Amino acid sequence: MSWFSSVEQGPPIEVFALTKQYTEDNFPQKVNLGAGAYRTDEGKPWVLPVVRAAEKALANDETLNKEYLPVLGLDSFSSLSTNMLLGDDSPAIVEKRAFGVQTLSGSGALRVGAEFLAKKLGKTIFYCSTPNYENHKLVFLSAGFQEAKEYRYWDQEKRGLDIEGFLEDISNAPEGSIIILHACAHNPTGCDPTQEHWEQIAQVIKHKKLFPFFDSAYQGFASGDLDKDAWAVRFFVSQGLELFCAQSYSKNFCLYNERTGNLSVVMNNPSEIAAVKSQITLTIRGMYSNPPSHGARIVSYVLSNKELFDQWKGNIKTMSSRIIEMRKRLREELEQFGTPGTWNHITDQIGMFSYTGLNEAQSEHMVKKHHIYMLRSGRICMCGIILSNVEYVARAINETLTS
Ligand code: PLP
Numbered sequence: 001m002s003w004f005s006s007v008e009q010g011p012p013i014e015v016f017a018l019t020k021q022y023t024e025d026n027f028p029q030k031v032n033l034g035a036g037a038y039r040t041d042e043g044k045p046w047v048l049p050v051v052r053a054a055e056k057a058l059a060n061d062e063t064l065n066k067e068y069l070p071v072l073g074l075d076s077f078s079s080l081s082t083n084m085l086l087g088d089d090s091p092a093i094v095e096k097r098a099f100g101v102q103t104l105s106g107s108g109a110l111r112v113g114a115e116f117l118a119k120k121l122g123k124t125i126f127y128c129s130t131p132n133y134e135n136h137k138l139v140f141l142s143a144g145f146q147e148a149k150e151y152r153y154w155d156q157e158k159r160g161l162d163i164e165g166f167l168e169d170i171s172n173a174p175e176g177s178i179i180i181l182h183a184c185a186h187n188p189t190g191c192d193p194t195q196e197h198w199e200q201i202a203q204v205i206k207h208k209k210l211f212p213f214f215d216s217a218y219q220g221f222a223s224g225d226l227d228k229d230a231w232a233v234r235f236f237v238s239q240g241l242e243l244f245c246a247q248s249y250s251k252n253f254c255l256y257n258e259r260t261g262n263l264s265v266v267m268n269n270p271s272e273i274a275a276v277k278s279q280i281t282l283t284i285r286g287m288y289s290n291p292p293s294h295g296a297r298i299v300s301y302v303l304s305n306k307e308l309f310d311q312w313k314g315n316i317k318t319m320s321s322r323i324i325e326m327r328k329r330l331r332e333e334l335e336q337f338g339t340p341g342t343w344n345h346i347t348d349q350i351g352m353f354s355y356t357g358l359n360e361a362q363s364e365h366m367v368k369k370h371h372i373y374m375l376r377s378g379r380i381c382m383c384g385i386i387l388s389n390v391e392y393v394a395r396a397i398n399e400t401l402t403s
Helices: 014-024 049-059 075-086 105-119 135-142 163-171 195-207 228-238 270-285 294-303 306-337 344-348 360-370 390-402
Strands: 098-104 125-130 147-152 178-182 211-216 243-248 260-266 353-355 379-381
Touching: 049 294, 049 306, 075 098, 075 228, 075 243, 075 260, 075 294, 098 105, 098 270, 105 135, 105 211, 105 243, 105 260, 105 270, 125 135, 125 163, 135 147, 135 178, 147 163, 163 195, 195 211, 195 228, 211 228, 228 243, 260 270, 260 294, 294 306, 306 344, 306 390, 344 353, 360 390
Parallel strands: 125 147, 125 178, 178 211, 211 243
Antiparallel strands: 098 260, 243 260, 353 379
């Protein structure tokens, strides 16, 4: 007798399956362009120097202990995070109508926010972009949403934003729908709306009574500047919109496995905050009870120390500059090979990812023939490209497109 005989094999999660395949591959020139994780010039994972410094200081602090954190997490961490997102002078902060909740990284913030919206506000429909970050649908549907819809985002022809399609689709969304928006460095396309586009998007959202749920997984990574990368969220707040924003420290602090994130909540009526907080508390209590402390203490330590904060901004610059440099090099190599097509999108796109324009068959060819691991959608993580493999990657793309 088995309790589990009815369980069907689930589909693999592409990005983790690729990493496993890559790890098991013995080919010397293999390249992993799948997972969104930073790599140094030598192709190694990076523990940021500020993280090392904070960890040393925390390890020597004997006042710290292993008691439970509150359900909503470490207060200093969540308020510093919300301030970093909205800006210290944000009207929402000054008027005390914004707060943060520590979560299990960005995914956890999406899940907590989605579960609150589905179970406490009875929301059923959400919209994400086409193409979208592959986990948005799974998270929102698992949280209790009933219908996943998409708005047009990427124009394959012009390899850029389809703003007309985007605006038309959200204009047709039923009132009360949740619209998931990438705060910056859209995953997977690396293509963001301009400020003018954001103004148009905010106007439709306001007019059609939709609820914006931002996903900010790359603050600092798009432009190298924390404030610029929060522009869209801050603009929405300036328009009097209430919103949620899921923040992740996986990428900008390289704290991937510490699961460090924050859900920022911006409301218009401060007197409603206590009730909302109490319901989010119950949501989390029923999910995982309370969050871990290590990552949150590191971030809190760095964000509250001016010197370390400046050093961290330097670390982000190091990462974003290396990626920008690799974009230039990859484009140059492709153009030198005379690879068919135009390659300006490689340098036009921002953040960790590039949407190469390679189709599914071509992307699979890259994996099978060249041992270059990339998603079937043609998305590559620019972090996996380093000086010693950029020519190999360009040569492989060229061979794929000319064979
Ligand atoms: N949202 C987007 C758009 C992402 O790209 C990612 C990670 O790749 C996440 C959320 C969640 O990341 P984490 O749960 O590690 O914070």
